[in-house]
Amino acid sequence: MKNGWKRLFIISFILIVLEIVGTAVVMLPFYARHMVFVNIEKGNAAKASGYYEMLNDSGKEKVISYLDDFAATLCEKYIDGKRTYEETMASLDAINEIDKSKQIAAGYIEDVASNEYKSVLLEFYEADITRDANKGYNLKPKLDIVKQRLDTSKRESLMIELLNEKYRSFLNDELPSENLLAMCSVVIDNAYYEAYDYAEVIAKNAESVVMYRNLYVSLQEKLAVNDYFGVINSCKNIVVDEWDTRYRSLFDDTYSSAYENGKTYYSEKLDELVASGDKEKAIELMNRIEAYYGDEVDISGARSKLIESWQQAYLDFMESYDASSASQTVNTVLLYDINDDDVPEMFLFDSADIDMAYIGCEIYNISNNKCKHLGYYYVVNICDDGYLITIPASGGGDEAYALTSYDGEKLTEGEDCKKIGESYYVNGQEVSDADYLSVRTGILAHASAYTLKNSKSSDIADAMEYIMFFENK
Numbered sequence: 001m002k003n004g005w006k007r008l009f010i011i012s013f014i015l016i017v018l019e020i021v022g023t024a025v026v027m028l029p030f031y032a033r034h035m036v037f038v039n040i041e042k043g044n045a046a047k048a049s050g051y052y053e054m055l056n057d058s059g060k061e062k063v064i065s066y067l068d069d070f071a072a073t074l075c076e077k078y079i080d081g082k083r084t085y086e087e088t089m090a091s092l093d094a095i096n097e098i099d100k101s102k103q104i105a106a107g108y109i110e111d112v113a114s115n116e117y118k119s120v121l122l123e124f125y126e127a128d129i130t131r132d133a134n135k136g137y138n139l140k141p142k143l144d145i146v147k148q149r150l151d152t153s154k155r156e157s158l159m160i161e162l163l164n165e166k167y168r169s170f171l172n173d174e175l176p177s178e179n180l181l182a183m184c185s186v187v188i189d190n191a192y193y194e195a196y197d198y199a200e201v202i203a204k205n206a207e208s209v210v211m212y213r214n215l216y217v218s219l220q221e222k223l224a225v226n227d228y229f230g231v232i233n234s235c236k237n238i239v240v241d242e243w244d245t246r247y248r249s250l251f252d253d254t255y256s257s258a259y260e261n262g263k264t265y266y267s268e269k270l271d272e273l274v275a276s277g278d279k280e281k282a283i284e285l286m287n288r289i290e291a292y293y294g295d296e297v298d299i300s301g302a303r304s305k306l307i308e309s310w311q312q313a314y315l316d317f318m319e320s321y322d323a324s325s326a327s328q329t330v331n332t333v334l335l336y337d338i339n340d341d342d343v344p345e346m347f348l349f350d351s352a353d354i355d356m357a358y359i360g361c362e363i364y365n366i367s368n369n370k371c372k373h374l375g376y377y378y379v380v381n382i383c384d385d386g387y388l389i390t391i392p393a394s395g396g397g398d399e400a401y402a403l404t405s406y407d408g409e410k411l412t413e414g415e416d417c418k419k420i421g422e423s424y425y426v427n428g429q430e431v432s433d434a435d436y437l438s439v440r441t442g443i444l445a446h447a448s449a450y451t452l453k454n455s456k457s458s459d460i461a462d463a464m465e466y467i468m469f470f471e472n473k
């Protein structure tokens with residue numbers, strides 16, 4: 001009986017051992033897979049790889065199928081601050097030891113390294129803002145470690161990304177300009193290529209933004225004192241950053257307000273000046289209104305009260321005058337009252353001839369409120385007693401002068417004299433040198449001191465304003 005119990009015990013023990021071994025055989029693959037992920041999370045690549053190699057092909061396939069989701073979970077914990085950069089990268093490196101393709105963790109490694117690179121740069125930025133040189137110095141080894149995971153192109157793009165984030169915050173008034181410049185400084189210290197140049201551009205843009213925002217403040221002050229022309233000028237010339245949509249809209253609104261309000265304000269101001277008799281200021285304002293608004297503001301009523309009939313006649317003529325069709329070069333206009341009747345005559349000529357002894361001029365007067373052509377003359381002097389000294393129509397010589405009279409309607413060439421070689425002529429007849437000198441002296445006695453050389457003339461392009469502001473002599 002005793003031997004029976006003994007055999008029963010042995011059989012039971014064997015059965016238990018067989019059950020344990022069977023269970024172990026069944027559970028071992030599950031345990032090995034579990035330990036693969038435990039060691040990946042711990043960042044122990046060697047152990048994770050060892051457990052992975054204990055698995056059969058089916059088990060390995062299951063591990064590989066879970067790796068992407070597991071890598072994503074590890075990265076989420078890093079982003080949430082539950083894992084450090086070092087821990088996360090060690091885990092991803094462990095995945096790389098198992099994944100022979102090296103593709104599963106590649107994207108996560110770059111994403112984590114990119115995030116960490118930006119984070120370290122922002123720490124440099126904070127150190128710069130707070131003037132914490134010691135902190136900045138201690139960050140350098142950390143940055144060097146992270147840089148190893150990223151190629152130059154990726155680091156450059158990340159720095160540009162950071163700059164754009166800060167720049168947009170600056171444009172939204174969420175970041176002072178000095179903080180943006182601090183970010184530019186950090187990038188310049190760590191970049192060599194595209195990001196370096198971009199940081200310099202952003203820094204210059206920031207200066208421009210500060211300038212035009214200060215200008216915007218000054219424009220509001222101009223609006224307050226009705227300086228609409230000043231506002232319009234400034235708004236036309238300002239260039240607003242394309243990303244600064246808020247201020248672009250503000251400048252557009254400011255311009256529209258100034259433009260529309262100016263129409264009424266300056267029209268009323270012009271009427272006040274005309275009523276007060278301040279012709280000079282009224283004409284000046286009228287010209288500015290016409291330059292800024294064209295036909296949008298009707299100034300014809302004010303013009304008719306300011307412009308004399310002779311001025312209007314010359315203005316009408318000049319408006320349709322085509323200098324290119326003239327037989328001689330014409331680019332300058334001069335008004336002068338030859339016969340002192342308060343209505344000046346008009347001389348058109350080439351300014352290039354101003355230093356010559358005589359100047360070829362087209363001469364006009366006002367007849368029956370119309371501009372009338374009197375002819376083309378070579379003018380030596382304009383006199384103040386109803387005469388011109390000209391070169392004789394028959395031609396010149398070594399010295400030649402003609403006294404041309406003006407009766408208010410036409411010019412008439414009178415007595416002339418000329419010297420040709422050793423011969424002297426008066427009115428086409430050869431005379432003695434004494435007779436020549438006598439006539440020459442009489443002609444030049446009319447010359448006064450007035451010539452086209454010392455005249456107050458104007459370019460053809462500015463003839464309108466010149467005519468309206470004309471003051472004789």
